[in-house]
Amino acid sequence: MVSVVSVVEVRLVGGGNACQGRVEVLYGRSWGTVCDDVWDLQDAEVVCRQLGCGSAVSALGNAFYGAGSGQIWMDNVQCSGSESQLSQCRHNGWGTHDCSHVEDASVICSRGVEVRLVGGGNACQGRVEVLYGRSWGTVCDDVWDLRDAEVVCRQLGCGSAVSAVGNAFYGVGSGRIWMDNVQCNGSESQLSQCRQNGWSTHDCSHVEDASVICSRGVEVRLVDGGNACQGRVEVLYRKFWGTVCDDFWDLQDTEVVCRQLGCGSAVSAVGNAFYGVGSGQIWMDNVQCNGSESQLSQCRQNGWGTHDCSHVEDASVICSRGADLAESGRFRLVGGGNACQGRVEVLYKKFWGTVCDDFWELQDAEVVCRQLGCGSAVSAPGNARYGAGSGRIWMDNVQCNGSESQLSQCRQNGWGTHDCSHVEDASVVCSLGMAKKMNCTQDSFEH
Template identity: 35%
Template sequence: MDKCTVVTFLICGLLQCGFVSAGENVTKVRLMGGDEPTDGRVEVFHNGEWGTICDDDWNIDSASVVCRMVGYDGALEYVHSGKFGPGEGNIWMDSVLCTGEEDNISDCPFNGWGEHDCSHHEDAGVRCNSRRIYGAKSSVSSGELDFLRLKPPRGQRRRILQTHGFVEILYQNKWRKICTDEWDKNVATVVCGQLGFPTAAPIHGLKKYMAKARKRHNYVLSNVTCYGDENSLKRCSYVVHNADKHNLCEGSGPLAIKCLSPRYSSSGHSRRRKKFSGNLRLKAGASEGEGRLEIKMSGRWGTICHRSFDLRAANVACRELGFGSAKRVLIDSYFGQGQSAVWLSGVQCIGNETSLLNCEHSVLDRRDPDDDSDPHACTHSEEIGVACHVPNTGTHKKIRLVGGRNPKEGRVEVRVKQSWGPVCSDNWTITEAKVVCKQLGLGFALHALKDVYFFPGSENATVIKMTGVNCVGDESAVHHCHHDGRHLQSCGAATHTLTPFAGVICTEMSPDLVQDVPLLQQSIHLDEQPIHNLRCAAEENCLASSADQMIDDPYGTRRLLRFSTRVWNRGRTDFQPAKQPRDWIWHQCHGHYHSMSQFTHYDILDLNRTEVAEGHKASFCLEDTECDPGVPKRFDCDQPGGGNQGIAVGCADNYQYNIDCQWIDISDVKKGNYLLRVRVNPHSLVAESDFQNNEVYCNLKYDGHRVWAWNCHIPDHYDPATIAQYYKESIYP
């Protein structure tokens, strides 16, 4: 082995290049973007450049080949759709079809180098078995320098959220320290950021603190120099030590730092993150600290264009949110498209700013993001997302799924003291399931399961450990939701079941329904209809109860508030009905199947939020009525048996005002000032990445003969102070 090869091997051993070198023709592979050394986006080295693999035809056999190449005994799971973030550069391979017996991914059939029809949103990934192959020298992920911890000095108890201590790096399966001669703010800031903390502070009484350290350690790094804007320690400069034996530190001793803890607010059992700044938020992310980045300006939330936005800007944003540094930047609306304003473009940061608005940027102070007259114009398909480093609180160790057919499903069990047991499924909803999937790092909730008798639990784990669970949805753990605590209540009495246990099915991606607000506001009007024209609607309970007494009145009429709705799917996967086709209900009068009993719900409220009239819209035909340019329609119900119902990503389902039940019967409503509320997926029967944007409110004035509607808006797009102004009596003429 020549000197160059030795140097290359040592560098890649530290930085986790993750390739095998059996010969010159062997394709190199590595895993990138994963939170564990066994996970990541698959990247291959070809023609002098790293590139990705498209997920077309990607399967467990191909994933197993990759995992063996990087030194692990096969794959647990194959991952698609850019789960570990979109890669950069070329997409080298597409339609890879391995048998699972190949030694190298390039031995499998595929389309040819660089031949593909994919985007980086379709990058393939893997989750490998943690068992290492004996003698394997390859390594994975983005580097062992990704795994840090703070170890307190002797005599101090290690805490769940450890904020100070000696910095240790997991290298070659052992925790090793960093040699230093003084506390360096830039190094401390980078380490704290990688550990999920926003910033660092000096340790008071450092000499006394250092005196509690042992004199001899296994050191792995020394001479560490950082600028302070790096997102991880591996991006700084350093000298690597021989980690096979004890070595003396030529400086003062091991590096010790103190991190400033993120801020939390507590309310009862709920513990939700309170951001450092109220001007930034993350939306539609499956894990803590990730999502579409949104900024509030003039009381209204909007998105940020990905142009010029890089890792330094992401570091500033993550720290402003109260997290650590950024793991990665995700472009092209990776977390789904926002529907409010696009506020900023051309964001460029040095990296030490305390707020994103302190960075160089262009303000897009208009509400039409598609206006080409602005040189900085940016569409909703170009929004930025970030994934931030967050502290390891260990909450994932207090919960598990058992009995599932795969790691993403099963009966929910929690650990109380030293024993495990199930959670009561009384009042168990998709909101609680969403928190569980997030806590476990398994993405979004697909289904909230009740009375899961078909998921057997662990041995002797039949004693309920948690009852009365009620989550808001943004908690980081189900333990932080409201629950009965130690005073457990009866469970399953209402259903009389012997297995009243909660379960979940988690999924990588989720849809996100958003209404077309301008269309709704422009289409609102009154209509008078004779009762004999509304017999089918009456059968579907689309009229007020007073209509029941006049259904046979040949001269009776009903006054209807009509409007059109257009519901877009701006998430990352298709929206499909809550019921399976075999459970759809045929309505003879209208001649269609109902795939959801209530797809949208309409209410007229007084200014005290008391309902004065209501309506609902069953899913007559849930299909792709229209789609964004270049997006093909996939769902069509004009076929026998109700067809193929759903809403594809980038498509919308339209219900025009002239369709039955597309109204609220206001025949009994008195004149006055009201609010119109339109809710889609009102009972959250189908999982979404964001339920907060499902409602639209409008100011509504009715004088007994005419109606006026204005200020239609999605409340989640505005801050509470701005929204409060919309619901005051003084806003009505």
């Protein structure tokens, strides 16, 4: 038995990815194979480490990934498991063996066991399937729990685990059942690193196939608001769309929905089925986000489908990009003789209304002028300077920092919540309104 310490390249062939397959080594400018005599998990561990493929899952013999060709370079390999290269392990000597290629050794590393979710409508929810030994198979739901699901979601880049589901919830699979009695501690980077019975050792049928719902698999949509960025909140969970109860529903929760949908910032968190009652399940109640979550499914709540609500309490959202504030974010200045000065009016839920002058100041006016393309703010008059409006007063106690691109992004009491009358209607004078060089001749300008 000799020990050779020169660095020799290693590759895995025939396994469908770089981290599982037949072991081949480059020696003397020629690729050759390794004989499976005394080939074990310690030897496989060294191969996986050398290739950056995680930990060893299986050490296979009998040309599991097909017979190689050419030289058989190594036989009777005996690694301690701590070596950094296979060439550092003891063996008979390069090219010294009593084997044929039907005894070629193979390795499956943890990063070679691929995972996918099937039947859930997107890549982040569905039946768990693993690619082991060239074949996709399923996982049995015995002792399947949220810690196991957490590892699957992490491995797939699907966020955190929402549910660990059994009983073939997303349909029965076919072929092999590769894993049973999986027990992860939750910190593993791959499902293949978790404890289990042993590959294909199980007492299950496919009606027990395990499934996972990850946070990025729980889709969110806004319905009946006229566009994709405002409306009743609905979530896709366990193959069905359902609603969210408005108990504790606030701007922090709304902020998460708007972020998840790419709809800008939150404008309003609305309850009482503002955009109409939904149907089917009420999936979430007592939602409490801290506002920094990337998906609504990551927020605290009672538990999926656990609630004391009816659909008249369905929660809704208005995001800044949906804001048309209910119909495309339109503002206008009225009564000033041109489009860049006058009483501020906003279109919300199909009706034009005004803004109360409480706390109204130049920073607020600056946002209006920017939004309308009217230059900079010259003044922010109150007390219905350009005449009292009519209808609703939509905004009160508006507080902009001056950098917002739309008035709808500024803090306020809430749409239609005020203690004002129209004699307090707010107005704006923009620099382009003062210049009187505008081509518009109409009394109002919509943008």
